[in-house]
Amino acid sequence: MKFGVVVFPGSNCDADCLHAIQTVTGQPVEYIWHKSGSVDGFDCIVLPGGFSYGDYLRCGAVARFSPVMTPVIEFAQKGGLVIGICNGFQVLTEAGLLPGTLHRNKNLQFLCHDTFLRVENNTTPFTCRASLGQVIKVPIAHGEGNYYAGPETIRQLEENKQILFRYCDPHGEITPEANPNGSLNNIAGICNERGNVLGMMPHPERCAESVLGNTDGQLIFQSLLDFWQRRCG
Template sequence: MKFGVVVFPGSNCDADCLHAIKVVTGQPVEYIWHKSGSVDGFDCIVLPGGFSYGDYLRCGAVARFSPVMTPVIDFAQRGGLLLGICNGFQILTEAGLLPGALHRNKNLQFLCHDTHLRIENNQTPFTSLATAGQVIRVPIAHGEGNYYADTATIQQLEENKQVLFRYCDPQGEITPAANPNGSVNNIAGICNRQGNVLGMMPHPERCAEDILGNTNGQLIFQSLLQQWQRRCG
């Protein structure tokens, strides 16, 4: 399974993603420069975290118009697997591949610490190795992670089971205290209706190997690999 990690000016988690995929997961991966006009040959594309284009205007607002986003959008619309992490999630909403928007954190401060996530839907390529209700520990590092959408959109996301991750306490309870940034319904990650595009604020690539003290993030990468092997097998 070949992964591509898009590099925008200001990306700072691209190397982390490449390491988690290549060294830890053991899959081929290449960087994709933001000026590239093609994403041919890739089975899964990752939009990494960071501060693309300095977060000018809004987070992800300029990156959405990068040349590479034209083939990335086409790739996703044709059913290709697309993972947006942190700033990548912000870019996905700006590009219209996912609904809603990411606002400033409720305390207006940058947050960088571990969070607990409850997996709400394990019937996707990104969560297939999980059990519904499973709690994993994944770090966040963002200033604009407050997910918002209008009431009708939130209702659709909930009804269609597009909410994959919610901030929770270590026991899996969804509480206001467990919500680090003010996201509606404690939402930490959502997918599109087809299930092939995931946006999440927490960083699975930062908790993917023993040396980091936590391997929970491997669940996402290994789920993708398993689903791909089943598709090709």
């Protein structure tokens, strides 16, 4: 399985993602420059966190028009695996690969601390190693992570089980106090209807090694590898 990590001007989590993927999966991974016109040869594309193009206009708005996004969109539409983390999630919504948008945090402040997430669907390529309702600890680092979508979109996300992660307390309870940024329905991560595109605000690459004091983020990368190995027989 070959991973590709897109590098936009302003990306600052690309090296972290590449290192975490190498460490956790042992699979080949390469950077993909934002001006690239192809993603051929890759099995999973990662859009990392950071401040692509300085978040001018709004987060992810300029990156959506990078040359690389044309083949990324085509790759996703054909069923290719794509994961957007933090700013990458914002880019995916701007590109129309995921519904909704990310607003400023409810307290209008940048947040950087651990959060607890409850796994809401463990049948996707990104969560197949998890138990339904499992609680994992994953850090956030964002100023615009407040997920919003219209009532009909929220209803569809709920009915289609496209909400993969919700902010919760350490015991798995979904409470307003456990919601760090004001996201509707405590949403921390969603997938598209087909289930091959994930966007999440928390950073699994920052909690994927014991030296960091937390390995819960391994769940996402190991799930992807398990899914790929089953798909390839």
